[in-house]
Amino acid sequence: MKIEKITLHHLSMPLVAPFETSFGRATHRECIIVEVQSGGLTGWGECPADADPGYSYETVGTALHILREFIQPLVAGRELADPAAYRDIVSHIRGHPMAKSGLEMALWDLQGKREGRSLKRMLGGARETVAVGVSVGLQSDPAALVDTVAGYTAGGYRRVKLKIKPGRDVGDVRAVRAAFPDLKLQVDANSAYVLDGGADPRNAEALMPLDDLGLLLIEQPLAENDLWDHHKLQQRFETPICLDESIASPRDARQALEMEACRVINIKQSRVGGLVNAVEIHDHCRDRGVPVWCGGMLETGIGRAANLALACLENFTLPGDISATDRYYERDITFERFSLNPDSTIDVPDRPGLGVEVDREALKACTVG
Numbered sequence: 001m002k003i004e005k006i007t008l009h010h011l012s013m014p015l016v017a018p019f020e021t022s023f024g025r026a027t028h029r030e031c032i033i034v035e036v037q038s039g040g041l042t043g044w045g046e047c048p049a050d051a052d053p054g055y056s057y058e059t060v061g062t063a064l065h066i067l068r069e070f071i072q073p074l075v076a077g078r079e080l081a082d083p084a085a086y087r088d089i090v091s092h093i094r095g096h097p098m099a100k101s102g103l104e105m106a107l108w109d110l111q112g113k114r115e116g117r118s119l120k121r122m123l124g125g126a127r128e129t130v131a132v133g134v135s136v137g138l139q140s141d142p143a144a145l146v147d148t149v150a151g152y153t154a155g156g157y158r159r160v161k162l163k164i165k166p167g168r169d170v171g172d173v174r175a176v177r178a179a180f181p182d183l184k185l186q187v188d189a190n191s192a193y194v195l196d197g198g199a200d201p202r203n204a205e206a207l208m209p210l211d212d213l214g215l216l217l218i219e220q221p222l223a224e225n226d227l228w229d230h231h232k233l234q235q236r237f238e239t240p241i242c243l244d245e246s247i248a249s250p251r252d253a254r255q256a257l258e259m260e261a262c263r264v265i266n267i268k269q270s271r272v273g274g275l276v277n278a279v280e281i282h283d284h285c286r287d288r289g290v291p292v293w294c295g296g297m298l299e300t301g302i303g304r305a306a307n308l309a310l311a312c313l314e315n316f317t318l319p320g321d322i323s324a325t326d327r328y329y330e331r332d333i334t335f336e337r338f339s340l341n342p343d344s345t346i347d348v349p350d351r352p353g354l355g356v357e358v359d360r361e362a363l364k365a366c367t368v369g
């Protein structure tokens, strides 16, 4: 496909409710939507880098810089065989996986539209629906958290992830566990703890009681660049440790497993530089018998469609952080809105490419640059 034109849309979208994690509180979600024209077709991609470098060093600012100054000149006007060829062309750009993934997604959408194949089929997925859960942000106190979780379980979510941070961990999780003894429950610390921290309030020792609360997994307790301490922490826990931020490439995934730094991997196609890498990580984990699940970055309908297609692959055996549109946005930028089925699944688009149509008016309404 010949890449004729690339347009970058910088969006800021109001969330239906503030989302608080160990790294901050957000009322809006910023991202970059990538639009690519080729042969009379339009492909769409999403780079979910946020406004601040709280989750990752990438921000909308860095991603715009990398896309405009380095990626765009490499691919504009160029003939590209497929998304794998694109990955090779941008591989010499160090880091910046989210910036790279935004354009890659648009190429998958284009290729699917050209070939009349859905992303799900291009990736080799067979499912029609995907099991999902909901990621619940920090609330004002444990009682408010129990109320919020009750709202989601009443709405049909059968797996809940709780965000934790130092001082707001075991107490919060105990309260939810007491109220929902059988709920599939997991936690995510977003790197807020340290190993063997002595009197440091971030000492991961405080998390030990979580091991008795029947959690599916404990996500990213320690720093992103710290596989070794995750290995040491995993040895103390029966509950599987799952890595999110630490896995930025297929090599990171291989090394984390060889090192026994985790027993589960959260795959986010954006964090690992795109779907080509995401599938490689999936295949490697499958071959080693390590379960994976699809993480989320509060994506719009564009990124959500890609996440659903990816989560159709066979080794995505744990519910994903892919919730219904109404958990995130009142007005999304796709005409399609994703809804939760009574069995806590979401239907996977099966039309060509991502299988969603962009609502240009909605896109314009939240464009800030």
Ligand code: OSB
Binding pocket: 055, 134, 135, 188, 190, 244, 295, 296, 297, 298, 299, 321, 322, 323
């Ligand atoms: O750590 O998984 C995370 C959202 C933004 C950045 C990082 C994370 C998250 C979530 C929400 O947990 C996942 C979602 O519902 O999209």
Ligand code: MG
Binding pocket: 188, 190, 219, 220, 244, 245, 266, 295
């Ligand atoms: Mg996470």
